[in-house]
Amino acid sequence: MPTPIRNIAIIAHVDHGKTTLVDAMLRQSGIFRANQEVVERVMDSNDLERERGITILAKNTEISYRGTKINIVDTPGHSDFGGEVERALRMVDGVLVLVDASEGPLPQTRYVLQKALAAKLPPIMVLNKIDRPDARPAAVLDEIYDLFIDLDATEDQLDFPVIYCNAKAGIAHAKLDDGSTTLEPLFEQIIASIPPPAGDPKAVLQIQVTNLDYSDFLGRLAIARVFQGTLKRGTEVGIAKLDGKIQPTKITKLFTFRGLERDEAEEVLAGDIVAIAGVEGIQIGESITDLANPAPLEPLLIDEPTLTMVFTINTSPFAGREGQFVTSRDLRARLERELLTNVSLRVEDTGTTDAFRVLGRGELQLAILIETMRREGYELMVGKPEIVVRTENGRRVEPLELLVIDCPESFIGIVMESLGSRRGEMKKMVNHHSGRVRMEFSIPSRGLIGLRSQLLTDTRGTALIHSLLEGWTEYAGDMAMRLTGALVADRPGVSVAYAIWGIQERGEMFVGPGVEVYEGMIVGENAREDDMNVNITKEKKQTNMRSSSADEAIRLIPPRDMTLEKAIEFIADDEYVEVTPKSIRLRKKVLDAKKRPKRWQEIRASAEASKLT
Ligand SMILES: Nc1nc2c(ncn2[C@@H]2O[C@H](COP(=O)(O)OP(=O)(O)OP(=O)(O)O)[C@@H](O)[C@H]2O)c(=O)[nH]1
Ligand SMILES: [Mg+2]
Numbered sequence: 050m051p052t053p054i055r056n057i058a059i060i061a062h063v064d065h066g067k068t069t070l071v072d073a074m075l076r077q078s079g080i081f082r083a084n085q086e087v088v089e090r091v092m093d094s095n096d097l098e099r100e101r102g103i104t105i106l107a108k109n110t111e112i113s114y115r116g117t118k119i120n121i122v123d124t125p126g127h128s129d130f131g132g133e134v135e136r137a138l139r140m141v142d143g144v145l146v147l148v149d150a151s152e153g154p155l156p157q158t159r160y161v162l163q164k165a166l167a168a169k170l171p172p173i174m175v176l177n178k179i180d181r182p183d184a185r186p187a188a189v190l191d192e193i194y195d196l197f198i199d200l201d202a203t204e205d206q207l208d209f210p211v212i213y214c215n216a217k218a219g220i221a222h223a224k225l226d227d228g229s230t231t232l233e234p235l236f237e238q239i240i241a242s243i244p245p246p247a248g249d250p251k252a253v254l255q256i257q258v259t260n261l262d263y264s265d266f267l268g269r270l271a272i273a274r275v276f277q278g279t280l281k282r283g284t285e286v287g288i289a290k291l292d293g294k295i296q297p298t299k300i301t302k303l304f305t306f307r308g309l310e311r312d313e314a315e316e317v318l319a320g321d322i323v324a325i326a327g328v329e330g331i332q333i334g335e336s337i338t339d340l341a342n343p344a345p346l347e348p349l350l351i352d353e354p355t356l357t358m359v360f361t362i363n364t365s366p367f368a369g370r371e372g373q374f375v376t377s378r379d380l381r382a383r384l385e386r387e388l389l390t391n392v393s394l395r396v397e398d399t400g401t402t403d404a405f406r407v408l409g410r411g412e413l414q415l416a417i418l419i420e421t422m423r424r425e426g427y428e429l430m431v432g433k434p435e436i437v438v439r440t441e442n443g444r445r446v447e448p449l450e451l452l453v454i455d456c457p458e459s460f461i462g463i464v465m466e467s468l469g470s471r472r473g474e475m476k477k478m479v480n481h482h483s484g485r486v487r488m489e490f491s492i493p494s495r496g497l498i499g500l501r502s503q504l505l506t507d508t509r510g511t512a513l514i515h516s517l518l519e520g521w522t523e524y525a526g527d528m529a530m531r532l533t534g535a536l537v538a539d540r541p542g543v544s545v546a547y548a549i550w551g552i553q554e555r556g557e558m559f560v561g562p563g564v565e566v567y568e569g570m571i572v573g574e575n576a577r578e579d580d581m582n583v584n585i586t587k588e589k590k591q592t593n594m595r596s597s598s599a600d601e602a603i604r605l606i607p608p609r610d611m612t613l614e615k616a617i618e619f620i621a622d623d624e625y626v627e628v629t630p631k632s633i634r635l636r637k638k639v640l641d642a643k644k645r646p647k648r649w650q651e652i653r654a655s656a657e658a659s660k661l662t
Contacts, residue, residue, distance in 0.1 A: 051250070054320045055243045056120045056274070058107075058137045058170075060161035061147035062154070062515070063126035066177040066216040068092050068104055070147065071123045073219035077232050078112035080308035091309065092123045096424070097417060105417055107133040107260070109140070109272065109322055111306035114236045120306065120322040128157050128517055129411035132393025135351045136259050136333070138164055140274045140322055143171045143243030145235075150176045150184040150213070153192045156453055156517035163200050172209050173238055179225070180215045183483075186225065210242055246320030253344045254278030254286065256325070256337040261390045267302060267326040273337065274322050276346065280337070281316040288328060289336045289345030297340055301327030333392050354395055354408035355448040355494055355518060358415050358617075359432040360384070361404035363627055365636060366541065366567040371629040372428030377403045380429060383422060391418070408437065412498070416614045423613075423628050430625040430636075434617060436495040438524060445524035448494040454504065455487045455513040463507045464488065471496030472525050493525045494518070499618040531621050534580040535635070536573035538566040539642050542586030550603045552583045558608040559635065560585070569640025571624065573608075582642050611635065 059067045068090040081087050090102075098105050104125040111120045122137040124130075138144070144165045148154055154162075165172055174193060176186050190211065197207050212235050213222040221235035248255075260272035280286070282303050287295040304311035304324040317323045328337065334349035362368075362377050369375050374383065384396045384405055395408040409415045412434055419431060438447045452473065454464055458480070465475065465488075473492035480486045497516055504512045536556055546562040558573040566572060566585060575581050611619070616626040616633050623646070627634040639645040 051318055053117045054120065054246055055117060055143070055239055056122075056141040056246055056320070056322060057143050057145055057239060057243055058122040058124055058134075058141045059145045059147060060124050060134055060137075060165060061126050061177075062149070062152075062157040062161075063103060063128075065126060065147045065149040065152070065158075066214075067126060067147055068123055070145075070175070070177065070214065070216035071110065071121060073216055073232055074112055074119075074121065074235075075110065075308060077219055078114060078308075080112060097420060103127055105130055105133075107137045109260075109306060110308060111322070112308065114240070117240055118321075119236075119239060122322075124161075126157055127413060128160065128515075129409070129414035129417075130393075131157075131160060131410060132351050132391075134161050135164055136349060136392060138168050138170060139257060139349055140259050141170065142246050143173070143239075145175050145239075146172045147175045147177045147214075147216075148189060148193060149181075150179045150186045150189050151181045153185075153189040154196050156451055156515040159196060159200070159451075160517050162196065166197075166200055166202055166206055171242060171244065172206070173235075173242060174209050174211045175214050175221075175235070176211065177214045177216050179213050179222075180218065186213060210238055212238055248275070248277040248319035250277070250279045250318040250320075252277040252319070253342055254280060254337065254339045255344055255346055256280065257346045257349070258328075258331055258333055258335050258337070259349070261331075261333060262324065264326070269326075269329055269331065270304075271325045271328045271331050271337070272322070273325055275317055275319050277319045278339070279316055279318050280323075280325070282314070285340050286337050287340040287343050288331050289338050289343060291332065291335055291348050295338075295340070295343050295345075296330070298329070298331075299327055300325060332389060349392070351393055352410075352518070353437075354393060354410055355437050356411055356415065356434050357406050357408045357437055358434045359399065359404050360407050360419075361430050361432070361625075363428040363430050363629065364403075365430070365570075365627050365634070366640075367565075367627075367629075367632075367634075368428060371631040372423075373426035373630075375428045379427065380405065383425075383427060387418060394418070412614065412617060416617060419617075419628055420613055423630050426630055428627075428629045430627050431617065432625055433620050433622055434498055436493070436498070439521065441521070446521040447524050449519045449522040450492055450494050450497060450516045451519045452490040452492050452497070452514070452516045453487060454490070454515075455485055456504075456508050457484055457511050458486055460508040460512065461486060461488070464504065464512070467500070467503055467507060468492065468496075471500060472528060491519065492516075493522065493528070495525075495528050499531070502615060502618050531619070532578055534575035534578055535571040535621075535624065535637070536575050537580055537582050537637055537642070538568060538570045538572050538585050539582035540584060540586060541565075541567045544572070544585045545588055546603055546605060547589040548583075548585045548587040549605055551587070552585060553606050555581060555583070558606065559611050561605065561608045567636075567640065568642065569637045569645070571635035571637065574619070579647065580637070580645075 107124045109122045124134045124137045221232045222229045223234040255276040256273045258271040258273045262270040303314045305314050336346040397406040473490040477489040544564045556574045556576040560572045623638050
């Protein structure tokens with residue numbers, strides 16, 4: 050008898066505790082040795098995931114519970130990585146939908162649930178973080194029912210089982226007061242209500258690739274689900290390419306998952322999630338099938354990208370100083386490599402060979418790609434993010450988002466004002482009478498660019514901001530651009546405290562003293578709407594009287610730390626962010642002050658346009 054299998058994905062809004070729950074499941078299934086040191090959130094294994102405390106890539110693992118093998122896919126909760134979730138759902142037969150018992154369902158809960166319901170995957174509802182002092186499980190459960198109804202769930206789907214959970218402590222309850230001290234009720238529920246995989250091990254081979262991995266020894270590895278049939282090591286099979294061709298290949302090695310390890314296998318059967326070597330050139334979405342009698346699966350389709358940014362080679366005077374990979378050939382090769390594993394990304398050529406248009410799901414997704422590239426040694430420049438605008442039946446349409454803002458009551462006014470200037474339309478306001486309110490807006494995606502940092506400033510860091518792509522809507526017309534200008538270095542040199550002291554009253558500085566600058570580099574934000582050229586290298590005139598005491602009296606305001614994401618949010622159409630392994634600089638596209646066009650007429654026009662609604 051083959052081992053019984055369950056395949057599940059854990060899906061939720063960001064930070065509701067998915068990866069923490071996987072930790073607890075791994076621990077309680079006895080995967081780790083008794084004295085083994087295991088880091089927290091062990092599935093968040095890449096550097097950026099650990100630094101930011103979020104999951105970026107979907108990953109799978111496997112545990113064994115009372116003789117049943119449970120394949121688990123941990124997915125990211127941030128909406129920019131929704132493509133990972135869509136793909137994960139193709140691998141599984143059911144989902145654990147986690148909802149924070151205090152926060153309740155949020156936009157990404159809606160998104161992932163909608164996808165799971167559409168795929169007809171049975172859900173187990175897991176109300177997590179019941180240990181939070183502000184947990185309100187009963188009310189949150191009501192909100193979840195409302196959400197199901199709102200999503201047109203069938204009677205059957207509404208009849209979902211509920212498990213209450215403290216993932217951090219590794220405890221699950223079928224009823225809140227059942228005294229459980231382990232995850233057993235959750236495991237039992239998975240066995241009871243998630244169907245075992247269908248698919249006949251004797252039928253024609255059908256395997257779909259949902260992820261890729263690399264091994265130095267084995268080359269490309271396909272992470273895939275066997276839908277039907279049996280795959281043996283050493284057999285000749287066909288790769289059904291996305292373009293319809295069948296490409297023969299020989300399977301060199303097969304693996305199944307066990308905890309964080311992989312076990313070699315001689316054969317894998319219908320229903321399992323496996324890793325396959327000997328499939329050079331295979332891509333996500335393609336299938337592996339019988340060579341003589343091919344029966345390819347439908348390729349994976351996922352939501353279209355909504356945001357685009359131009360990536361181009363570094364043309365600043367400092368180009369090539371800090372990075373290893375700087376040519377357009379390097380840039381192209383790296384982007385092509387990214388496409389293999391990052392299915393929700395697209396890359397298009399532009400009019401020039403030095404620049405590429407990269408399309409993705411959001412600013413964070415692209416910022417993570419840029420951050421990864423700079424750590425690998427790349428230098429590049431990126432332009433202002435733009436929202437994809439399509440033409441449908443002769444009408445221009447743009448993506449529209451559902452935006453949820455949770456903030457203290459005292460900031461309602463200022464939030465509404467910010468949203469108004471970005472064409473946000475308030476749909477709903479709920480006051481939980483806890484001192485905080487939750488507001489829902491409908492807003493063109495364009496209005497979200499730079500919104501996060503602005504709202505965090507407006508609300509002194511207290512706002513929670515979540516958004517979700519809702520659909521496409523008629524193009525809403527021009528939107529206000531950044532209403533401030535830049536302070537721009539007018540010559541190369543090294544920044545000097547004395548000069549900064551003179552400039553800082555004009556606006557806010559991005560650089561402190563002792564920083565090498567070039568003509569056209571942005572050194573701060575002007576308080577006024579036009580750009581201002583400044584000499585940040587100016588030394589104090591030497592007088593005969595040495596007045597070091599006067600120098601010490603210079604009080605410099607600390608510069609604003611422009612992280613990659615802040616820089617991307619800040620720049621305007623005529624500016625770039627220059628990214629190298631060591632630095633993030635902002636610059637005007639046209640470096641020469643004499644050749645640079647003025648921006649203010651344009652800004653005025655756009656500000657006027659946004660008032661006309
Ligand atoms: N109090 C409490 N905190 C929890 C519980 N489960 C998770 N957390 C905390 O919630 C935070 C987020 O947990 P993660 O497991 O990273 O959440 P996630 O859903 O994987 O997040 P993303 O993958 O980024 O979407 C961490 O600080 C956890 O320690 C719980 O049951 N109770
Ligand atoms: Mg996670």
